[in-house]
Amino acid sequence: EVQLVESGGGLVQPGGSLRLSCAASGFIVSTNNMIWVRQAPGQGLEWVSLTYSGGDTEYADSVKGRFTVSRLNSENTLFLQMSSLRPEDTAFYYCAAEPPEDVWGTYRTWGQGTLVLVSS
Amino acid sequence: DIQMTQSPSSLSASVGDTVTITCRASQSISSYFNWFQQKPGKAPKLLIYAASSLQSGVPSRFSGSGSGTDFTLTIRSLQPEDFATYYCQQTYKTPYVFGQGTKLEIK
Numbered sequence: 001e002v003q004l005v006e007s008g009g010g011l012v013q014p015g016g017s018l019r020l021s022c023a024a025s026g027f028i029v030s031t032n033n034m035i036w037v038r039q040a041p042g043q044g045l046e047w048v049s050l051t052y053s054g055g056d057t058e059y060a061d062s063v064k065g066r067f068t069v070s071r072l073n074s075e076n077t078l079f080l081q082m083s084s085l086r087p088e089d090t091a092f093y094y095c096a097a098e099p100p101e102d103v104w105g106t107y108r109t110w111g112q113g114t115l116v117l118v119s120s
Numbered sequence: 121d122i123q124m125t126q127s128p129s130s131l132s133a134s135v136g137d138t139v140t141i142t143c144r145a146s147q148s149i150s151s152y153f154n155w156f157q158q159k160p161g162k163a164p165k166l167l168i169y170a171a172s173s174l175q176s177g178v179p180s181r182f183s184g185s186g187s188g189t190d191f192t193l194t195i196r197s198l199q200p201e202d203f204a205t206y207y208c209q210q211t212y213k214t215p216y217v218f219g220q221g222t223k224l225e226i227k
Contacts (some may be wrong), residue, residue, distance in 0.1 A: 047209075104153075
């Protein structure tokens with residue numbers, strides 16, 4: 001079964017750091033384009049980043065310079081390293097995958113999400 | 121950045137009705153366009169990709185149309201499980217902006 005599971009969310013103080021994990025099963029993360037999307041409580045969806053299968057990553061302006069995506073192929077896992085966190089980063093964070101056979105930006109597989117709460 | 125304008129922001133309908141949600145891009149995005157359904161406390165679920173292709177396992181009462189700048193999601197014969205929030209998304213160019221969402225409620 002194709003599946004993504006996020007973990008690592010929690011309560012962090014403003015200015016702090018947190019690393020989210022997105023573990024895949026049933027497919028190989030490094031062959032897929034992967035995105036992170038977040039959703040503040042009660043609000044809409046916001047795209048955060050796109051990591052191409054080749055490894056390059058693009059970021060939303062709102063997180064550029066503060067968030068970094070990495071991949072550990074041996075663990076088939078994508079990470080989102082978040083630093084200099086702000087209260088407005090409070091959100092559910094989702095990862096999603098586009099299979100290599102798709103060309104239209106088709107993000108079929110989503111994780112269940114993990115909540116990041118930035119508060120003092 | 122490409123802007124996505126989704127309308128309406130909310131919609132009331134009855135079981136069995138047909139509803140239409142629209143999304144307009146600020147520039148042409150060809151067919152790099154998705155529709156998602158989201159229920160409270162759940163992750164978004166892909167319904168339509170490439171503007172008009174039905175994701176596997178999604179009921180055929182859902183359909184998408186459009187290309188370029190104007191896109192439509194139609195849900196025919198609404199079922200109780202269809203009451204949710206719907207989002208459009210462009211994947212033509214980053215940032216992959218989402219529409220503001222349409223909350224579909226039971227009348």
